[in-house]
Amino acid sequence: xxxxxxxxxxxxxxxxxxxxxxxxxxxxxxxxxxxxxxxxxxxxxxxxxxxxxxxxxxxxxxxxxxxxxxxxxxxxxxxxxxxxxxxxxxxxxxxxxxxxxxxxxxxxxxxxxxxxxxxxxxxxxxxxxxxxxxxxxxxxxxxxxxxxxxxxxxxxxxxxxxxxxxxxxxxxxxxxxxxxxxxxxxxxxxxxxxxxxxxxxxxxxxxxxxxxxxxxxxxxxxxxxxxxxxxxxxxxxxxxxxxxxxxxxxxxxxxxxxxxxxxxxxxxxxxxxxxxxxxxxxxxxxxxxxxxxxxxxxxxxxxxxxxxxxxxxxxxxxxxxxxxxxxxxxxxxxx
Numbered sequence: 001x002x003x004x005x006x007x008x009x010x011x012x013x014x015x016x017x018x019x020x021x022x023x024x025x026x027x028x029x030x031x032x033x034x035x036x037x038x039x040x041x042x043x044x045x046x047x048x049x050x051x052x053x054x055x056x057x058x059x060x061x062x063x064x065x066x067x068x069x070x071x072x073x074x075x076x077x078x079x080x081x082x083x084x085x086x087x088x089x090x091x092x093x094x095x096x097x098x099x100x101x102x103x104x105x106x107x108x109x110x111x112x113x114x115x116x117x118x119x120x121x122x123x124x125x126x127x128x129x130x131x132x133x134x135x136x137x138x139x140x141x142x143x144x145x146x147x148x149x150x151x152x153x154x155x156x157x158x159x160x161x162x163x164x165x166x167x168x169x170x171x172x173x174x175x176x177x178x179x180x181x182x183x184x185x186x187x188x189x190x191x192x193x194x195x196x197x198x199x200x201x202x203x204x205x206x207x208x209x210x211x212x213x214x215x216x217x218x219x220x221x222x223x224x225x226x227x228x229x230x231x232x233x234x235x236x237x238x239x240x241x242x243x244x245x246x247x248x249x250x251x252x253x254x255x256x257x258x259x260x261x262x263x264x265x266x267x268x269x270x271x272x273x274x275x276x277x278x279x280x281x282x283x284x285x286x287x288x289x290x291x292x293x294x295x296x297x298x299x300x301x302x303x304x305x306x307x308x309x310x311x312x313x314x315x316x317x318x319x320x321x322x323x324x325x326x327x328x329x330x331x332x333x334x335x
Contacts, residue, residue, distance in 0.1 A: 004088070006058050009039070010073050012088060013081045015060065019071025023057055028082075028089045031056070039085060042067075043078040060085065079237060080197065080219045087169070098133075113150065131168065149196065161208060167196035167218070176200050180208030180230070190231070195219070201226065201242070210248055217254075235272065253288060 007021035026037040031047060034040040034056035041060035042051060051059065051069045060073045060081050075081040098115040100106055104122045113132035118124065124142045131150035136142070140154050143162035152170045154160070159177040166172075178192045192208040195218035200206070202224045208214045210231030216222070217235050223242040228234070232246050235254035240246075244258045247266035252258075256270050259278040270276065271288025281295035291300040 006039075006071055006073065009085065009088070013060075013073060013075060013084055015073040015075040015081055017071060018074055019058075021071065023071060025058060025089065028085055029056070031059075039073070039089075041078050041082040041085075043082075077219070077237065083219070083221075084169075084197065104136075125162070137174075161192065163191050164208075165191055165193040167194055167198065169197050170194050171199040173200060173202040173204075173224070175203040176205070178206045178208070190214070195236070198222075204228070207248075212249070223260075229266070241278075 003024050003026045005021065006017055006023050006025055009025055010017045010021070024037070025039045029035070029038045029040055031040045031042060031050050031054050034054060036055060036057055038056045039058045039060060040054060040056040042048065042065060043062055045065060048065065048067060051067050054069070058071045058073060059069055060075060060078045061067065062078045063074055063076060073081065098117050100118040101120040103120040104118045104124070106118060106124045107126040107128070109126045110124050111129045112118070113130060113134070115133040116130050117135040119136060119138045121138045122136045122140045124136070125144040127144055128142050128146045128148070130136070130148045131152065133150055134148055134152040136154050137156040139157040142160045143164065145163040146160055146166070148166040149168035149170065151168055152166055154172045155174040157175050158172050159179065160166070161178055161180045164178050180192065190208055190210060190213050192206055192214045194216050197219045198216050199221045201222055204222055204224065204226045206214060206216070206228045207230045212231045214228065214230055215233045219237040220234050220240070222240040225242050226240055226244045228246045229248040229250070231249040233251045235252050235256065237255050238252050239257040241258060241260040243261045245263045247264055247268065249267045250264050251269040253270065253272035255273045257275045258264070259276060261279045262276050262282065264270070264282045268282055269285045270282065271286060273289045274286055275291045276282060276286070276297055277291070277293030277300060279295070280293050280297040282292070282297045284296070286292055286297065292298060293300045
């Protein structure tokens with residue numbers, strides 16, 4: 001774990017320093033676990049009360065959060081800043097000396113930035129551009145015309161189709177495939193585009209080749225075994241948990257969270273700052289700023305009430321049966 005001054009960290013994160021900028025930061029942790037020398041973060045106002053007992057040496061906060069705690073790193077997006085700080089302080093992204101392994105296959109027209117590492121059995125086709133300090137692990141295939149930014153990491157056996165655009169500080173874990181049914185067609189116009197600071201887990205499939213680009217925007221994090229169909233647009237800072245399926249042409253606005261095994265039908269739009277609970281099926285558009293669950297997905301409060309009513313059905317059935325017996329008994333007495 002490295003040590004860095006708060007001033008340096010603020011410059012790297014694009015955050016403003018409030019208070020002592022010269023303190024040294026040695027670690028990073030959650031607000032309840034942080035100790036002296038650590039930096040933590042608070043993004044949700046409901047956690048402000050915990051700041052009073054926080055032992056961290058500094059906090060990352062949003063511009064709308066009011067606190068007397070000092071020092072601070074103030075930023076527009078504390079979630080993204082905290083994620084970047086994790087990489088910087090914990091060394092999540094491996095740093096390598098650079099160079100092309102003798103068993104790598106790299107086309108002569110490939111352009112490599114400074115400190116790029118290309119490892120054994122990687123295959124890189126014509127006219128690919130790879131930015132400074134990026135690492136391409138063994139067995140990875142990168143198709144013709146792809147553009148990869150700085151500080152990207154493509155772990156073993158990743159497949160990238162032709163003309164893909166990958167931003168800075170992107171991490172793609174092993175076995176993931178970015179594929180397009182049009183990739184072999186020189187005249188195709190749609191692409192797969194990953195913004196800065198995107199992370200794709202293991203064995204994710206992202207498809208291109210629809211009527212519009214497939215876009216995963218800045219800061220979005222995707223867990224393992226997720227499928228994203230052609231033409232999907234994922235907004236900034238979305239969280240997609242394992243085994244989610246996102247249909248063709250789906251639009252997720254910014255800060256959408258999909259829990260495990262959610263299925264989103266083709267063409268659906270989910271509004272910003274929404275959360276969809278595990279195993280839900282989203283078949284129609286959802287407004288932003290709400291929590292949803294169920295199949296079909298509906299507001300979570302309504303779904304909970306329905307579950308309560310369903311649990312009462314056996315009791316209600318018994319009561320109805322008892323009432324029917326009483327009525328039958330009364331009818332017999334009258335006759």
